[in-house]
Amino acid sequence: MKDTMTVDPLIRVRDLSIGFTGRSGITLPVLRNIDVAVRPGESLGLVGESGSGKSTLALAMMGYLKHGLRVIGGEARYAGLDMFALTRRELEGIRGGRLALIPQNSGQSLTPTLRIGAQLSEALRLHSKLPEGEHAVRVVELLEQVRLPDPSAIAGRYPHELSGGQQQRAAIAMALAGEPEALLLDEPTTGLDVTTQAHVLELLRDLAAETGMAMVYVSHDLGAIARVCDRVVVMYAGEAVLEGTTREVLRNPRHPYARGLLASIPKLADARLPLALDGRPPAPGQAGAGCAFVQRCAIAGEGCRTARPELATLPSGARVRCHHADRVGSLPARAPAETGRRVIAESDAILSLGDLSISYARPGILDQLFGRRPTATPTVDGITIALAKGETLGLVGESGSGKSTILKAVAGLLPPAGGRIELAGDGALPPLVDDRRPDQLRRVQLIFQNPDESLNPRQTIAEILAQPLRLYFGLSGEALRQRTEALLESVRLGAHYMDRLPSQLSGGEKQRVAVARAFAAEPDLVLCDEVTSALDVSVQAAVLDLLDQLRRSRNTAYVFVSHDLAVVRALSDRVAVLYQGRLCEIGPAAAVYAAPSHPYTEVLLGAVLEPDPDTAPRLTAADIPERSPPARGCPFQRRCPRKLGPQCDTDMPPWRRGKGGHSIRCHIPHEQL
Amino acid sequence: MAVASIHRRPSFTARFVGVTAxxxxxxxxxxxxxxxxxxxxxxxxxxxxxxxxxxxxxxxxxxxxxxxxxxxxxxxxxxxxxxxxxxxxREAILVTGIATPIAVLWGGFVGIFFGLVGGKIDDVLMRVVDAFLSLPWILKMLLLIVTFGTGIEVLIPTLAFFYGIPVIRIARAATHDVVARDFVQAARARGHGKMTIIRSELLPNVRDALLVEGAMRWSWMLLAFSSLSFLGFGVSPPTxxxxxxxxxxxxxxxxxxxxxxxxxxxxxxxxxxxxxxxxxxxxxxxxxxxxxxxx
Structure with missing residues (x-):
């Protein structure tokens, strides 16, 4: 990297400001005075939370502005060309060829009606000088280059026949068709499973090394950045607040925001809750005359309010936009000492699932005529879990592992194909919501992933919270009002939120309202379905903290579903690992996250990306997509790196019991796991 | 932390003025x-x-x-x-002005209800709706008018009935979009009744689509009314x-x-x-x- 410093930059953004004209006619900036350079072969990370301007900056590098945006000042040059001064035709010659973009959701950027091979040939026709006759060979080469198994078969498939990870690889292959000098990647692995994400990132690393491409990697995920980037720019409210080598930014962040952001990321090795970063970034035009971060900064002085800090170069070469960069080191990077584990009595189970199985297969018309049951393998099978009062059970697994399906069945939204759902003191629950008694319904509440979807956009916050209060407690008038206010207080929102609509709240505030709605019912059990995955990291930490406070004060049990192992670790007492709708491992959180573990747990833990430049993911299992669980044998048989032999294909493995209720379902004896 | 300005849901009049503007x-x-x-x-x-x-x-x-x-x-x-x-x-605006709200109301309610209930009943109903829509409207309408005679008291319910059927479609489609969303799932999981879900979760989200549909139906209905008059089944001379x-x-x-x-x-x-x-x-x-x- 050192020797590249002297080379002329490939991408040079100088004092760039971009903004839009607001309703009042005033220009509101979304990017302010950005100065960034990317040299050939270098990989730069742009990191920040939603609204920080990182994607706008990446798109500006290719001379593209989203509708309504315009350049206020400065310039963006690519290989010396002023990208905003070029004609459309000139831009077409650069974009997609010399400078390629890989968007977040490649599944949507691939044309659904064309085979992968045809789409790649088109990219070759547009962006390479290769004669038509050699396209077929080159297509296979490209697919090979992105490590897709059986490339000639993949070329003949349609996008929907590929898994999310394969689609992303196909999109990368398409970007490589023009043999680009630089690649812009906009959250390329967001939404992929942990193992898939780790594989795609390794691929990008290898490609960068092989081809010598420069990369600009936009992400909110510092773990991913740590893996692929040489240098990082931390964005906040449209400004670059910190720029430095990946190692320096992650190890010794010299800006209070970067430090807070790092502290708010849950770590796999740390069972404590991450430290929340309070407040929210200013909206465009609201940053004021001083430092944009001043409202949330713990070390801000009077000067920070009035004067905007300049981007200053530190002795190490890093650049930081802070008046007090020397004092950042005094900020806490970790949560205060252990908040004290709660003691959970083993005896009184609040929820027990007995051999629960769920099938999405519906009987066909002939089966119905002859009264036959559907014969397909159930999506979820053999789930036996007991949850104690006040306990938090984490459910982890990749997409399609049946985590959310189990929650839906417990909530009564999906009828199970077999097995029992028992609630303490109520016996077996009727399978469907319609047959459950109001009191049974009240005791089990559900919080959804995305508050934009789970809150009715046409209801005020007061109306949203009144729904459960009216239904379960028959409250009205003044009593209802008081209770609503108390609920808002309990989730750290004030009474002034009552008359607002969800669209007027930030993501974190919306999720707090969703939490308050669940707790309005005074439930014994709250089902949390990926409740933090739609939120920014700093907001996620605050919501996790809130959930922790609420369970402590009310002794509520949680089933906490997430694909993020570090988040599950931070909140759960016990963890269950699911693969293809079957339990692989269950036990106390500390035991599950340590050896011995199920081969699948090992694969999952190995793929977790940490915001640490020195850890590399351990990728042991092949990244093959699975559509449905195998009919016989171990559910993990097709991908297991430690497969013993034919017995894994034919026999369901036995439960191997360890200490403290730690059980692993594997043919390999407990001692060797 | 910055004190946010007080946001309030716009009142009906404020919204009406806003939309008109x-x-x-x-x-x-x-x-x-x-x-x-x-x-x-x-x-x-x-x-x-x-x-x-x-x-x-x-x-x-x-x-x-x-x-x-x-x-x-x-x-x-x-x-x-x-x-x-x-x-x-005058006559056309009076008749269609009464028939349009009736058509939107009944078609909208039926559409929302079956959109929520779904399943087999919904499938069967939609095939009936398809069958109705496949017949030329003038034929259906003439049949009723020939049977019951002309005059406002026949024309209003006839137009309201036939023009409510396509509204079912629109209301059902709009409802399907909303029903799949998590806040309806949340209301179902809490155990609210169907009518509560329709009233407080679905209707506010389907209302706008119905309003636009109503405006469109009104123009179709005017055309239909004038066509009937042209054929001699609408108003009677010398009106x-x-x-x-x-x-x-x-x-x-x-x-x-x-x-x-x-x-x-x-x-x-x-x-x-x-x-x-x-x-x-x-x-x-x-x-x-x-x-x-x-x-």
């Missing part, structure tokens, strides 16, 4: 709303504005061309075409009506074209006005009407 801010919307308002005013104040009595027959003035006295000439009975055109929309006027005057079109042109102008300007308003309303409410093709 949004409609008139678009040239097409302003023209459309202007035309509709103009026609409504005519329907109300027409009798005071008309220069002649609409049923005053004068054998000396049969089929005259436009003149200073008779701007649009006279018809085959010597009646003033201008006066009759001014009044020609002036655009459809009837066109039917009466078309025989003399070659030498007295103003007799046809005047009612055509009246009818088409109202329908164009409604369509422009409906489109602007859809844009103001943020509904993409291109996605939901009219049935």
């Amino acid at each position: 949004d409609i008139t801010a678009r040239p097409s919307g302003a023209i459309g709303l202007g035309l509709v308002t103009f026609h409504l005013m005519l329907a109300i104040f027409g009798p005071w504005l008309a220069p002649y009595d609409y049923k005053a027959v004068d054998a000396n003035l049969i089929l005259q061309g436009p003149s200073g006295l008779h701007w649009f000439g006279t018809d085959h009975l010597g009646r003033d075409t201008f006066s009759r055109t001014l009044l020609g929309g 002036p009506d655009w459809g009837l006027m066109i039917a009466d005057a078309r025989g003399y079109m070659s030498f007295a074209p103003s007799g046809v042109l005047a009612p055509v102008l009246g009818l088409s300007s109202l329908i164009i006005g409604i369509n422009l308003t409906a489109d602007a309303l859809a844009k103001a409410l943020g509904i993409d009407r291109a996605q939901k093709a009219p049935v």
Whole structure:
């Protein structure tokens, strides 16, 4: 990297400001005075939370502005060309060829009606000088280059026949068709499973090394950045607040925001809750005359309010936009000492699932005529879990592992194909919501992933919270009002939120309202379905903290579903690992996250990306997509790196019991796991 | 932390004013709303504005061309075409003005209900709706009118019934979009009854689509009413009506074209006005009407 410093930059953004004209006619900036350079072969990370301007900056590098945006000042040059001064035709010659973009959701950027091979040939026709006759060979080469198994078969498939990870690889292959000098990647692995994400990132690393491409990697995920980037720019409210080598930014962040952001990321090795970063970034035009971060900064002085800090170069070469960069080191990077584990009595189970199985297969018309049951393998099978009062059970697994399906069945939204759902003191629950008694319904509440979807956009916050209060407690008038206010207080929102609509709240505030709605019912059990995955990291930490406070004060049990192992670790007492709708491992959180573990747990833990430049993911299992669980044998048989032999294909493995209720379902004896 | 300004849900009047302002801010919307308002005013104040009595027959003035006295000439009975055109929309606006809300209400309710319930009942109902829609509307309508006779008391329920059926489709489609969302799932999981879910979760989210659909149905219904009048099943003479006027005057079109042109102008300007308003309303409410093709 050192020797590249002297080379002329490939991408040079100088004092760039971009903004839009607001309703009042005033220009509101979304990017302010950005100065960034990317040299050939270098990989730069742009990191920040939603609204920080990182994607706008990446798109500006290719001379593209989203509708309504315009350049206020400065310039963006690519290989010396002023990208905003070029004609459309000139831009077409650069974009997609010399400078390629890989968007977040490649599944949507691939044309659904064309085979992968045809789409790649088109990219070759547009962006390479290769004669038509050699396209077929080159297509296979490209697919090979992105490590897709059986490339000639993949070329003949349609996008929907590929898994999310394969689609992303196909999109990368398409970007490589023009043999680009630089690649812009906009959250390329967001939404992929942990193992898939780790594989795609390794691929990008290898490609960068092989081809010598420069990369600009936009992400909110510092773990991913740590893996692929040489240098990082931390964005906040449209400004670059910190720029430095990946190692320096992650190890010794010299800006209070970067430090807070790092502290708010849950770590796999740390069972404590991450430290929340309070407040929210200013909206465009609201940053004021001083430092944009001043409202949330713990070390801000009077000067920070009035004067905007300049981007200053530190002795190490890093650049930081802070008046007090020397004092950042005094900020806490970790949560205060252990908040004290709660003691959970083993005896009184609040929820027990007995051999629960769920099938999405519906009987066909002939089966119905002859009264036959559907014969397909159930999506979820053999789930036996007991949850104690006040306990938090984490459910982890990749997409399609049946985590959310189990929650839906417990909530009564999906009828199970077999097995029992028992609630303490109520016996077996009727399978469907319609047959459950109001009191049974009240005791089990559900919080959804995305508050934009789970809150009715046409209801005020007061109306949203009144729904459960009216239904379960028959409250009205003044009593209802008081209770609503108390609920808002309990989730750290004030009474002034009552008359607002969800669209007027930030993501974190919306999720707090969703939490308050669940707790309005005074439930014994709250089902949390990926409740933090739609939120920014700093907001996620605050919501996790809130959930922790609420369970402590009310002794509520949680089933906490997430694909993020570090988040599950931070909140759960016990963890269950699911693969293809079957339990692989269950036990106390500390035991599950340590050896011995199920081969699948090992694969999952190995793929977790940490915001640490020195850890590399351990990728042991092949990244093959699975559509449905195998009919016989171990559910993990097709991908297991430690497969013993034919017995894994034919026999369901036995439960191997360890200490403290730690059980692993594997043919390999407990001692060797 | 910054103190946010107090946000409140806009009241009904505030929203009405806001949407109206949004409609008139678009040239097409302003023209459309202007035309509709103009026609409504005519329907109300027409009798005071008309220069002649609409049923005053004068054998000396049969089929005259436009003149200073008779701007649009006279018809085959010597009646003033201008006066009759001014009044020609009253009956149509009255009948369709009552029938449209009824159609939207019943079609909307049925559509929302079956959109929520789903399953087999929904499948069967939609096939019945398809079957109904596959028949030419004029045939269905004539059948009822021939059976029960003409007159407002038959026309209103007939139009309301037949034009409610396509509304079922729209309401059901809009409901399906909403039902899949998590807040409806959340309400179901809490154990709310179907009627509560319809009232507080679905209706507020489907209402805008129904409003736009209602505006569109109104213009279709006006066309249908005028067609019935043209065929002689609408209003009875001597009441002036655009459809009837066109039917009466078309025989003399070659030498007295103003007799046809005047009612055509009246009818088409109202329908164009409604369509422009409906489109602007859809844009103001943020509904993409291109996605939901009219049935």
